[in-house]
Amino acid sequence: xxxxxxxxxxxxxxxxxxxxxxxxxxxxxxxxxxxxxxxxxxxxxxxxxxxxxxxxxxxxxxxxxxxxxxxxxxxxxxxxxxxxxxxxxxxxxxxxxxxxxxxxxxxxxxxxxxxxxxxxxxxxxxxxxxxxxxxxxxxxxxxxxxxxxxxxxxxxxxxxxxxxxxxxxxxxxxxxxxxxxxxxxxxxxxxxxxxxxxxxxxxxxxxxxxxxxxxxxxxxxxxxxxxxxxxxxxxxxxxxxxxxxxxxxxxxxxxxxxxxxxxxxxxxxxxxxxxxxxxxxxxxxxxxxxxxxxxxxxxxxxxxxxxxxxxxxxxxxxxxxxxxxxxxxxxxxxxxxxxxxxxxxxxxxxxxxxxxxxxxxxxxxxxxxxxxxxxxxxxxxxxxxxxxxxxxxxxxxxxxxxxxxxxxxxx
Amino acid sequence: xxxxxxxxxxxxxxxxxxxxxxxxxxxxxxxxxxxxxxxxxxxxxxxxxxxxxxxxxxxxxxxxxxxxxxxxxxxxxxxxxxxxxxxxxxxxxxxxxxxxxxxxxxxxxxxxxxxxxxxxxxxxxxxxxxxxxxxxxxxxxxxxxxxxxxxxxxxxxxxxxxxxxxxxxxxxxxxxxxxxxxxxxxxxxxxxxxxxxxxxxxxxxxxxxxxxxxxxxxxxxxxxxxxxxxxxxxxxxxxxxxxxxxxxxxxxxxxxxxxxxxxxxxxxxxxxxxxxxxxxxxxxxxxxxxxxxxxxxxxxxxxxxxxxxxxxxxxxxxxxxxxxxxxxxxxxxxxxxxxxxxxxxxxxxxxxxxxxxxxxxxxxxxxxxxxxxxxxxxxxxxxxxxxxxxxxxxxxxxxxxxxxxxxxxxxxxxxx
Numbered sequence: 001x002x003x004x005x006x007x008x009x010x011x012x013x014x015x016x017x018x019x020x021x022x023x024x025x026x027x028x029x030x031x032x033x034x035x036x037x038x039x040x041x042x043x044x045x046x047x048x049x050x051x052x053x054x055x056x057x058x059x060x061x062x063x064x065x066x067x068x069x070x071x072x073x074x075x076x077x078x079x080x081x082x083x084x085x086x087x088x089x090x091x092x093x094x095x096x097x098x099x100x101x102x103x104x105x106x107x108x109x110x111x112x113x114x115x116x117x118x119x120x121x122x123x124x125x126x127x128x129x130x131x132x133x134x135x136x137x138x139x140x141x142x143x144x145x146x147x148x149x150x151x152x153x154x155x156x157x158x159x160x161x162x163x164x165x166x167x168x169x170x171x172x173x174x175x176x177x178x179x180x181x182x183x184x185x186x187x188x189x190x191x192x193x194x195x196x197x198x199x200x201x202x203x204x205x206x207x208x209x210x211x212x213x214x215x216x217x218x219x220x221x222x223x224x225x226x227x228x229x230x231x232x233x234x235x236x237x238x239x240x241x242x243x244x245x246x247x248x249x250x251x252x253x254x255x256x257x258x259x260x261x262x263x264x265x266x267x268x269x270x271x272x273x274x275x276x277x278x279x280x281x282x283x284x285x286x287x288x289x290x291x292x293x294x295x296x297x298x299x300x301x302x303x304x305x306x307x308x309x310x311x312x313x314x315x316x317x318x319x320x321x322x323x324x325x326x327x328x329x330x331x332x333x334x335x336x337x338x339x340x341x342x343x344x345x346x347x348x349x350x351x352x353x354x355x356x357x358x359x360x361x362x363x364x365x366x367x368x369x370x371x372x373x374x375x376x377x378x379x380x381x382x383x384x385x386x387x388x389x390x391x392x393x394x395x396x397x398x399x400x401x402x403x404x405x406x407x408x409x410x411x
Numbered sequence: 412x413x414x415x416x417x418x419x420x421x422x423x424x425x426x427x428x429x430x431x432x433x434x435x436x437x438x439x440x441x442x443x444x445x446x447x448x449x450x451x452x453x454x455x456x457x458x459x460x461x462x463x464x465x466x467x468x469x470x471x472x473x474x475x476x477x478x479x480x481x482x483x484x485x486x487x488x489x490x491x492x493x494x495x496x497x498x499x500x501x502x503x504x505x506x507x508x509x510x511x512x513x514x515x516x517x518x519x520x521x522x523x524x525x526x527x528x529x530x531x532x533x534x535x536x537x538x539x540x541x542x543x544x545x546x547x548x549x550x551x552x553x554x555x556x557x558x559x560x561x562x563x564x565x566x567x568x569x570x571x572x573x574x575x576x577x578x579x580x581x582x583x584x585x586x587x588x589x590x591x592x593x594x595x596x597x598x599x600x601x602x603x604x605x606x607x608x609x610x611x612x613x614x615x616x617x618x619x620x621x622x623x624x625x626x627x628x629x630x631x632x633x634x635x636x637x638x639x640x641x642x643x644x645x646x647x648x649x650x651x652x653x654x655x656x657x658x659x660x661x662x663x664x665x666x667x668x669x670x671x672x673x674x675x676x677x678x679x680x681x682x683x684x685x686x687x688x689x690x691x692x693x694x695x696x697x698x699x700x701x702x703x704x705x706x707x708x709x710x711x712x713x714x715x716x717x718x719x720x721x722x723x724x725x726x727x728x729x730x731x732x733x734x735x736x737x738x739x740x741x742x743x744x745x746x747x748x749x750x751x752x753x754x755x756x757x758x759x760x761x762x763x764x765x766x767x768x769x770x771x772x773x774x775x776x777x778x779x780x781x782x783x784x785x786x787x788x789x790x791x792x793x794x795x796x797x798x799x800x801x802x803x804x805x806x807x808x809x810x811x812x813x814x815x816x817x818x819x820x821x822x823x824x825x826x827x
Contacts (some may be wrong), residue, residue: 018436020435021436025429025432025755026431026681027429027680027721028559028677028678028680028681029673029679029680029721029722029723029724030558030720030723030724031673033559035566037669039673039674039727039730040671040672040673040674040675040676040677041673041674041677042673043673046677095698146441147443148441148443148444148447149443149444149446150443150446156554168809185423190594216612242670243670243671244668244670244671244672245670246663246666246667246668246669246671247671247674248663248665249662249663249666249667250666250667252663253451253659253660253661253663254451254452254663254664254692255441255451255452256442256451256452256453256454256455256688257451257452257453257689258452258693259440259452259690259691260439260440260452260453260458260682260684260685260687260688260689261675261678261679261685262440262678262684263438263439263440264437264438264439264682264684264685265677265685267677267679267681268675268677268678268679268681268682268685269678271673271674271676271677271678272674272677272678275671275674287695289693301507303441304438304440305443306440307440307441310443313451339596364426365732368552372501373783389773409545
C-alpha cells in the first residue's frame, strides 16, 4: 500500500491569475428578453456568475473546504492503457465491518457529489449499516489523470474503479452511481460479478422489457396502465430527448470541436455546465459559489475540461464485446446476474422511466420511488440516497450482509 | 420608403486588438494521440496553426479593403411584427438592362462572401447565355446586417421573416419579379420565397440542398410507381450513404443549435478559437476536398467574429425554425409541394443530404436538374463554374425556366 499517497488539491496561482485575465476579457452573446431558459442559460445569470467568479468567488476558501475531505492518489494499471493515476476520496468508517462502497460520479458531476452523504454513511445507528466510502474522480475527470490514447470506454472506466477497490483491499464491494456512474457500475457488475455484489442506481437508462428476453415482465408491462407519476416521468424523458440532448449529440460525435471552446473559455464552460445544473435538478437552490466550484473542478481538472467529454464519443464508438457482439452500453441495459440491485427513482431526473423496466436489469431487491430530487440525487437530496442505501443494506434489506463479514452493523 | 445607402465594412480597431488579446490568452485542449484525423473535430495542429496565423499575420484590413471593392449597400427594411431591420447586401447589376434579377441567399457557416466568385460571370452575357442582376444579402443576424434583436427583442424571427426581408429587399431595388438561388439555410429561404411570394414575384428557384419527402402511394401514386420501378444509380446509392453518415455523425450541431443555441453561444462569443473550430469543422467536412487556404478560412470565420450581430446571433435561426408553432418544422416546410413555381435542382456529390432524384418531383415542377461530379455544400465557392453553368442553362434559351421573368430574360435586346 506504499504507493497510496494522501492528496490535497492545490491549484497553482498562475492558473488562477490566467482564469481572471480571461474572465475580465469575456464577451457575451445577445439574448432575447422572453427567453428564460428555453435557449440555454440566461444572460443575466451567466453575467452575474462571471462577475462573481472574477471579483468575489474565493477559490482558495473552496479548496480548503475540499481538502477537509480525506483524499488520496494511487496508480492502477489498465489493460492496453498502462498506468493511470487516480484521485479519490476514501472515508473509512470507525466500524470495522463497514460495507465497502464505491460511489461513481458522471458528467458534469464529480467526486464532490459524495460530500453530503459522507457524514451520514460513516456511522451506524439503530441498526442501520455503516459504509467505507470510496469516491474517485474517474479517469479524464477531476484530479485523476487524463488518458492519452483512444478507445478508453466504459469497460475501462469500470476496470479502473474495480482495480482501485482491489488495491484498497476491498475484494468484495458494493456500488452507487448515476449518469456515467450508472453505465460504469452496471459494467462493473457485469465484468466482475464475484467482486461487485450489489449496486444502487439513480438515473437508469432502461428500455421496455423485451418479449423475447423477459416475456413475463413484457406482458406485465403491456397489461398494466401507467400511473400518473410514470406518465409524468415519460413526459420528462421525452422532453429531455427532444430539447435537452443537443450537448450529448455533440459530445457523442465531435468532442474535439467542442473541446476547443471548453478549454479556451471559462465562460463557455460555465454556460455549458450550468444549463445542466438547472435543467436536470428539482429546483435545487444552487448558490453561485456551488455552481462555480462545480465548474472550477472542470476548469482546473488535471486532464482539462475537453478530456471529460471523450467518454461520450468512446461509448458511442465502443468496440463490441467479443462474446455477444454488443457494445458495452447495450449490455448495460440487459440482465446482469449476480448483482443485487437497488433503484432510486427521482422525479426530476432526465430519464424517468417506469420502475418495472428496471426489473429487467437483474435481481432488484429494493426500489425507492421518491417524490423529490433530480439527476444529482446524492447532492440534491442526500437523505433520500442515504435512506435508500440504509434500507437496501440494512437488517431487513434485500442486500443485507451481501459482502461476507461486512454487514456494516454493530454487534 | 426604405432608404438604401452605400456601405463599406469598417471593423473598429478595438475589435481587432481585442481579438489578438484573446488569441494570445488561448489554452488548447489535449488530443488523443492515435485518433483518425477529423473523426472527432479539427486536428489540434490545424487549429494551433490557424490561431497563430490569425493572431500574428492575418491582415483583416487588407481583406476588408478588398471586400470594399464590391458594390455593397445597406437597406432599411420593416419586418412585420419585428421592426425596422438593416440589411447589408451586394448589388451588382449587369450592363444588360434586361438581365434577370437574381437573389443569391447564403447559409451557415457561409456568408455573402460565397457570391463573390460567381459575380463577374453572372453579370456577363446577354448573347449566348443570359445575364443576371445579382443581389446577395447578409441574412439578418449574419455578416453586416443588423441583429434581429436590435429592432425587436421578440423571439420567433425564423425563416419566414428572413424570406420577407429578402423579398422586400428585391422590391426596394425595383425588382418586382426575380429568381432565387440558395443553399443550406438559403435553400430554405428560397422555398419560403417561392411558396409565399411565388409565382407573382418569386418566379423560379434553383436550390442545391434539396431534402424532398419520399413519395408514397397515397401522396403521389404515379411518382411512387415510377420510384418502385426504377433502380437507384450508383450516384444515388452513394448519396444515400452520405445522407446517413451526416445523420449519424455530422448533424449534432443542428440538434444543439435548434434546441439550446445560447448554451454554445457563450463559447462562440467569448472564444475566437472556439468559434474557429466550430466553423472550420464544417468547412472541411462539408466541402469536396476543397483546398482551403488559411486566409480563406480565417476570412470566413472573421466575417462571423466581426459580424454586427456577433457570432452567436446566427444560431437563433435554427431554434426559431424548429419552434415555428403552430407551423411545421423546417424540414417539413421544405418538403411542401409548391406547384406553381419552377424548380431547379443542383446536386453535388459531397453535399450532406442526397436523396433519390425522382423524389424531387414531390417538391414542385422540376424544370432543371443537374448532377455534378464534383463539389460539396458550398458549390459557389468550391466550383463556381458549376453554379454559373446551372443558372445559365436553367434560365437560358433552351432552359426550363427561360423567360420566367418575362422580358427581363437575360438577353440583349436588339437596340441595346
